[in-house]
Amino acid sequence: MTRPISGRTPRHLESADDNAFPGDPAKLAAAICDTTRDPNxxxxxxxxxxxxxxxxxxxxxxxxxxxxxxxxxxSVAFTH
Incomplete structure (x- = not known):
């Protein structure tokens, strides 16, 4: 069983449901992969x-x- 390292996981994610993301996981993964190939x-x-x-x-x-x-x-700049 894995547990998050204490103090490293944002509180709002500690109790988050793994299925709480309202987006399409396949589209999310594709967008991340596409971004890794972006030269900028x-x-x-x-x-x-x-x-x-x-x-x-x-x-x-x-x-x-x-x-x-x-x-x-x-206003705090030196004046000459």
């Missing part, structure tokens, strides 16, 4: 229903927060 593969691969939208929303929120700090960030 993405650093991170967003796969699964809703994954792109969730990541896009999170990154958009972070970008908005960063943009709100632009004036402050640039």
């Amino acid at each position: 593969p993405p650093l991170r691969l967003a796969l699964g229903p809703g994954t792109y939208s969730a990541i896009h929303a999170a990154r958009t929120d972070r970008l908005t927060a960063l943009q709100a700090q632009r004036d402050l960030a640039e």
Whole structure:
């Protein structure tokens, strides 16, 4: 019997049902294999229903927060 190494498995996955992935496992595997043959593969691969939208929303929120700090960030530059 295998067990995850304590502290290494994200909590939300520890109790996840192995059949909980809503996507097609064959399509998932094919997409991963196709990506390995890409001469310029993405650093991170967003796969699964809703994954792109969730990541896009999170990154958009972070970008908005960063943009709100632009004036402050640039205000600390040395003046000559």
